Amino acid sequence: MADLAPQSVPHEPPVPPGGARAALRAAARWRRQIFAVTWLAYAGFYFVRQAFAVAKLGILDDPTLHGVLTERVLGVLDAVYLAAYAVGQFLWGMWADRFGPRVVVTVGMLGAIAAACTMGVSSALLVFGGALVVQGLSQSAGWAPLCKNMGNFFPVHTRGRVLGLWSTNYAFGGLAAPPFLAWWAYQVLDSWHAAFLVGAATLAVVLVVFLLFQRDAPPDAAPTASKATASNAAASTAAASTSAPPAAARRAPFAPYRAALRDRMVLTLGAAYFLLKPARYAILLWGPVLVSERLPAVGKVGATVIPISFGAAGVLAPMLIGWLSDTVFRSRRVPPCVLALAVLTGALALFMPLTATGSAVVMMAVLAVIGLAVYAADAMISCVAAVDFGSAGGAGTAAGLVNGCGSIGAVLGGLLPGFLSGTALFHGFAGAALMAGLLLLPHWNRRPATRSS
Secondary structure (H helix, E strand, C coil): CHHHCCCCHHHCCCCCCCHHHHHHHHHHHHHHHHHHHHHHHHHHHHHHHCHHHHHHHHHHHCHHHCCCCCHHHHHHHHHHHHHHHHHHHHHHHHHHHHHCHHHHHHHHHHHHHHHHHHHHHCCCHHHHHHHHHHHHHHHCCCHHHHHHHHHHHCCHHHHHHHHHHHCHHHHHHHHHHHHHHHHHHHHHCCCCHHHHHHHHHHHHHHHHHHHHHCCCCHHHHCCCCCHHHHHHHHHHHHHHCCCCCCHHHHHCCCHHHHHHHCCHHHHHHHHHHHHHHHHHHHHHHHHHHHHHHHCHHHHHHHHHHCCHHHHHHHHHHHHHHHHHHHHCCCCCCHHHHHHHHHHHHHHHHCHHHHHCCCCHHHHHHHHHHHHHHHHHHHHHHHHHHHHHHCCCCCHHHHHHHHHHHHHHHHHHHHHHHHCCCHHHHHHHHHHHHHHHHHHHHHHCCCCCCCCCC
16 A cells, blocks of 8 residues: 555655645735836836936037037937837847846846946937937836736736736836936036936846846745645746747747737737827927926926826826726726827827916826826727737737837837927827727727627
8 A cells, every 4th residue: 555655745845734824925925025126127217218308408408519419319319219119129028038037127227227327428429329229228128028027926817907006117107207317417416417327326226126126936936835836826827928829839930920910909909009109208208398398487307397297197097097997898998098099189289279378287287188198098008909809829929019019109209309399299199199099999899809798
């Protein structure tokens, strides 16, 4: 009978009393820790990303740079940065799968810090251009790897609510970074160069925190967990990694892309995201300049602080539109998105006449409405492809294509403010938002095939 005893027992120590509860508590602690450190990591990227937007006010007023770094040149430099960012988005997810989020995000942070320091000590045009290419590639190393990192720790049934809250990181970064950098640059150190150097120092602190507290996956974080806990974590991770291709997909690596390109809904979402993204990035990258042109009396710090309303509304938007989609519209994603785009169209069309009053309060209110609408539509479109309309094996590919299309549109958001007047700019953005809504409107009642009606 001794030969019938389980052979695995000698290799696995018995779980002590209360061991299961301890394992659950440990898993919950790691999830809270990973949520916090990855949220902080992506928000930290914005303290370098927003430095150029803050520095533009000082650059345009710097007499040593007249005729060199003009508004048009700054617009071209933004386009260079965003083009590099778009290219990077198609690459880093694959590298995160191969080397792990920790390596990729660390490399991205180091590159972003180095590029910011370079721009903080030089004003040469070619140096700026090269540094912004590095900055764009480095910034794009954040989103996909950190999303993968979150997916490794959170099971599928909790991910919708958790990632909805987690995605407030980019709105918070856009909200908090500009006034912080402007205060250091124009009140404390009185130099636009300081925006880059302070942003780099801030991200360096975030990098240290990231290296201390981040782990790629539960087995790495808790190697002493019981076999059952490790198996559950591995199963959760396997279920989470919808981007991992099956054997057939590995033999034909471009098959998911071909399938996504044949999917009408994915193409529609990509086109809508392309049309939506310029407005958000124009305000994100040019907000202080746009405010300063409309309200010259508020000064540099005021022009940087007023767009806070845009970011503050953006923090609330993903949670609000997610709740509306799940409750009011019963898991239909298109209706709240179309409604947000309708509000955005009206707010953008009325931006110039409303801000002609010269009132800072009116400016903040208009930017808040734009922020609420644009971030709501942004969050819904970029998540729908991955969560709802992407196939089980191609959700990551669909999301990558949609976000890549949006990043190409973002190039226009950085470029056009340097070439167009305010009226032409905001009317153009309003027309693009209207077109995005009209593209989605025929899909008002559509639900994914995998979701029951």
